[in-house]
Amino acid sequence: MRVTVFGAGAIGGYLAAKLAIAGSVDLSIVARGAHLEAIKADGLRLIEGGKETVARVRAVSRAEELGVQDYVVLAMKAHSLAPALGEIAPLLGEGTAVVTMQNGVPWWYFHKAGGALEGTRLDAVDPGGAIWQCIGPERVIGSVVYPAVEVDAPGLIRHVEGTRFSLGEPSGEKSERATALAREMVKAGLQAPVREDVRSEIWVKLWGNLSFNPISALTGSTLAAIVADEATRAVARAMMLEAQAIGESLGVRFLIPVDRRIKGAGDVGEHKTSMLQDLERGRPMEIDALVGAVRELGRLTGQPTPTIDTVLALVRRLATERGCYSPS
Ligand SMILES: NC(=O)C1=CN([C@@H]2O[C@H](COP(=O)(O)OP(=O)(O)OC[C@H]3O[C@@H](n4cnc5c(N)ncnc54)[C@H](OP(=O)(O)O)[C@@H]3O)[C@@H](O)[C@H]2O)C=CC1
Ligand SMILES: CC(C)(CO)C(=O)C(=O)O
Incomplete structure (x- = not known):
């Protein structure tokens, strides 16, 4: 299973470190600046429960070096999504699922929501519908992120509390793609319930x-x-x-x-x-x-x-x- 975490800051860095340490997915991260340089030099360092572990991960600045993925986890802040669309696109193939880990109202909210607003794009999170257009809501697995995590220094992630990342298809279906990813997250020591009403x-x-x-x-x-x-x-x-x-x-x-x-x-x-x-x-x-x-x-x-x-x-x-x- 090819998984790329795009934006491996606090939340993405925590998820990536846990998956890398478990070692059962083919994991890459996209990062930038001093954070990327530190990860390349010394690995992705995670402090959890007072103990430091170093995860060795494939880390790049240009997503196109990685090619098409099975899963792309978007773990940047909500306002960083639209500016990154051109960089995300090379990771997406016909069967790629995209997991959105932003707080707030997600850009795909009205995909498969039913009702009069079905298909509505939200300007506040997706100006002009560019994200909807580029990523395609049919790829999306929604997520609600509960862990509290901080980046203490470039390359150094500190977990504060919590391990739950709820997942859920916009349609409510318990899909194979959501349950397969959840299995890998659970193997990595995270909680990843797949919800019918995310x-x-x-x-x-x-x-x-x-x-x-x-x-x-x-x-x-x-x-x-x-x-x-x-x-x-x-x-x-x-x-x-x-x-x-x-x-x-x-x-x-x-x-x-x-x-x-x-x-x-x-x-x-x-x-x-x-x-x-x-x-x-x-x-x-x-x-x-x-x-x-x-x-x-x-x-x-x-x-x-x-x-x-x-x-x-x-x-x-x-x-x-x-x-x-x-x-x-
Ligand atoms: N931290 C937490 O405890 C929690 C966070 N959340 C939510 O999770 C989401 C992520 O937050 P958090 O992890 O704290 O944010 P961070 O700022 O720590 O991490 C986001 C990372 O994405 C990087 N990034 C953004 N755009 C690009 C790009 N184009 N290429 C490469 N890297 C990029 C940022 O780099 P740079 O720093 O250079 O911009 C940063 O390293 C937010 O929606 C937040 O609200 C939810 C629950 C708890
Ligand atoms: C602390 C909490 C839960 C605030 O509601 C949070 O999610 C945040 O700081 O963004």
Whole structure:
């Protein structure tokens, strides 16, 4: 099984290191810059459970050196997808499956979703439909990523917690291609359940990212602090209820109540969300995939999003001032 992880940063680097150490797939990674040079020189280093392991992986900057793959795992940030399409294309053949590991609303959301919006492209995550056109949604296996991972230094991945990468076909089918990949991930020590309703799981993750990520960027606060403060908790809750109405109008089942989801986020503790970390490091923030796309879904479904609109306007302004955002 030929597998390429495209964008082997925190999440991609963790997945690639685990698969490489297990050794049962023909694995390659596409990386760039100092991170790539460090991996080529010293291997992909993974710190997990306080122990460092070095994974030897085939690492390239130009995907075309690798040829057609059975699986391409897209593990970059959502806003890095469209600019990379030309580099991804040589990896795709007739039977290639593409696993999308981005947080937020995925660009393929309305593929095989059924209903009036079937086939709709989302401008917030796929401006002009270029990703849909180039990759083709029929290749997609969706994913919800739970591990928390960081890149500590070029070539050095530090696993913080969690091993679950839920997978799911947009159609809900338990396909052979999804179960075959899941088997390899499980052999590598990861949890990889294949879901029949991956969209519902995407929404439960998105619930937290949509609200806590921009509020943490705006306030500089950790998850625990946002939840402990009655006023910021109320803003998060209002955003989540607006999102819930949108999701439910699209047929999504929210299997946990909103207050349990809020408590779960607070229990993560004194943790800075990825959006706050990106702001502090001057890196592009995933505003469109986590917040802008939900607002777009609100427009498409006729659901009002007053609190989401307000927070989106503020976080976009802040990110623009800091050079961490340019509209897609
Ligand atoms: N980290 C985490 O704990 C979690 C992350 N997620 C989600 O997973 C996704 C990935 O996040 P994360 O792993 O943190 O992001 P990172 O920025 O750590 O990793 C993305 C990597 O992709 C690389 N990349 C982007 N474009 C290209 C390209 N054209 N060619 C080669 N390499 C490229 C980046 O390089 P460069 O740095 O040079 O841009 C970077 O190394 C996001 O959607 C995030 O929200 C979900 C759950 C938890
Ligand atoms: C911490 C958490 C769960 C925020 O909701 C997250 O996914 C992120 O930081 O992006």
